[in-house]
Amino acid sequence: MSAVAASSVGFTKIDLFCRGLRLGDPELAQLAEDGGTGIRRTRAGLGSGLELVLPGGVRVNVPVVEPFTRHSPYTLRRLERGRYALVRDGTEVVPVTLTSRPAWYGLTTRGGRTMDRIGTLQGTYLAIYQSRVCDFWRDRERQQNCGFCSVGLNLGVDDALEKTTDEILEVVHAARAESRITYVDFNTGHLDGERYLDLLEPALARIKRETGILVGVQCPPHSDLTRYDRLRAMGVNRVSFCLEVFDAASFRELCPGKSETYGRERYLEAIRYCAQLGARGPRTEPWVTNGEIIAGLEPVESTIRCIDWLTGVGAIPTVCVFRPLVGTRLAGREPPRTEDVIPIYRRLFEACMERGLPIGAAPNIRVSIVPLPEECADLSERRFPLKRAKIRALRGLLGWKLGRAGLHKSPVEMNTHRQ
Ligand code: SF4
Structure with a gap:
């Protein structure tokens, strides 16, 4: 795969679906403080995770509660209230925002x-x-x-x-x-x-x-x-x-x-x-x-x-x-x-x-x-x-x-x- 493909937002969205995101108690507390839509167990058995917005307005529902996510290379780093960086193996990959609760x-x-x-x-x-x-x-x-x-x-x-x-x-x-x-x-x-x-x-x-x-x-x-x-x-x-x-x-x-x-x-x-x-x-x-x-x-x-x-x-x-x-x-x-x-x-x-x-x-x-x-x-x-x-x-x-x-x-x- 080309370097462009591997660094694209589309690739990141797919990688997040496959690997999920590791969220510890401090990150969960920050997310709760920042609002967002929270982590819902929703319909059709697919929407169990955290809703994030990647660059370009690309939305992704990231797995965070399933056991496989504990081994994910992805974590979140808070930049300021409501704004985060998606971090992979310690390196910032892309900025992300939380979806707001209407x-x-x-x-x-x-x-x-x-x-x-x-x-x-x-x-x-x-x-x-x-x-x-x-x-x-x-x-x-x-x-x-x-x-x-x-x-x-x-x-x-x-x-x-x-x-x-x-x-x-x-x-x-x-x-x-x-x-x-x-x-x-x-x-x-x-x-x-x-x-x-x-x-x-x-x-x-x-x-x-x-x-x-x-x-x-x-x-x-x-x-x-x-x-x-x-x-x-x-x-x-x-x-x-x-x-x-x-x-x-x-x-x-x-x-x-x-x-x-x-x-x-x-x-x-x-x-x-x-x-x-x-x-x-x-x-x-x-x-x-x-x-x-x-x-x-x-x-x-x-x-x-x-x-x-x-x-x-x-x-x-x-x-x-x-x-x-x-x-x-x-x-x-x-x-x-x-x-x-x-x-x-x-x-x-x-x-x-x-x-x-x-x-x-x-x-x-x-x-x-x-x-x-x-x-x-x-x-x-x-x-x-x-x-x-x-x-x-x-x-x-x-x-x-x-x-x-x-x-x-x-x-x-x-x-x-x-x-
Ligand atoms: S995925 Fe299968 S079991 Fe679930 S709602 Fe659809 S038809 Fe019913």
Whole structure:
């Protein structure tokens, strides 16, 4: 790997996912004093760590509570209140800031609950886990839940279980006014009776009608694929399917509930179907299909095959780094090594660019729990100037459209003011 790649912010973000950060009692006390969003156990089993902002506004949720982090070469050095240096083996690597806790987290909805019980910022977008806990967690004896997932351990602690459309809209308006969000993401696990889209549609329709901002859903694949035509017609902008692993045997082993209830083929079929819906539906609404997978749970070649399959059908891969979360069935495993996953993220960027997929086109969306394809550009020596120019033009167009919806300042600017 070139020296540029190894010193890039994208590399540092991936290295932090793989190695975590060592925090002793003095650092924890300083962090508590400086505010920040604290260390939350949040949804989907991936957001257990400390939210930091790297140079360029790159967000990262750094593992800090899992046992493997005790051997991390990374620590934090406080420079001044709220500003830190990320230190590796005693040498300062980059300056970092803490993400600030938005004031709206502490506001109360008309239903009487604090708004952070309804939704929270993940990076710079609003994330809402809109249901009771995934039904794969209900039968604890059969252990149908995915082996890496901690959502059944988390929900009810950090997230309210039942959320009304009115409450959600209150939170969306508050987050939009203060944090200038441009995107709201809804997530459900498995719900008996395939109710997930029925549950989400009222809120999706109202958010589009009342704010015009981007909205997306991450749910299991519905058996009636025309439901996705309906979402597209409503102006929904993103659908995401958590395939997790590409290898068929690994899928059966790690995701027993998904394997038995939906099957790997249904995930692939839904992704293939949704990816071609971009050509239909309202021209004014962008449409993206994501396939989410986890690096570190299957051989590197299998993850790369998955990236090529997803981009080949027109979907953008979302590739998380496996985190052995405390309390999960895979808690005893190690995260992958940085040097093993770098080829995955290099391929992620190159495959998206080769296919001309619109990575990084949505303005002001920074994601802290995965390395985004565009953040991996420095891992590749290939530049793709024409395709990058096309994406810049699309971003400008989307920025203009969202600006017309009343969003004139980016969340990154807003956070700079607060820190
Ligand atoms: S489907 Fe799997 S990963 Fe998703 S919430 Fe349920 S158990 Fe967790």
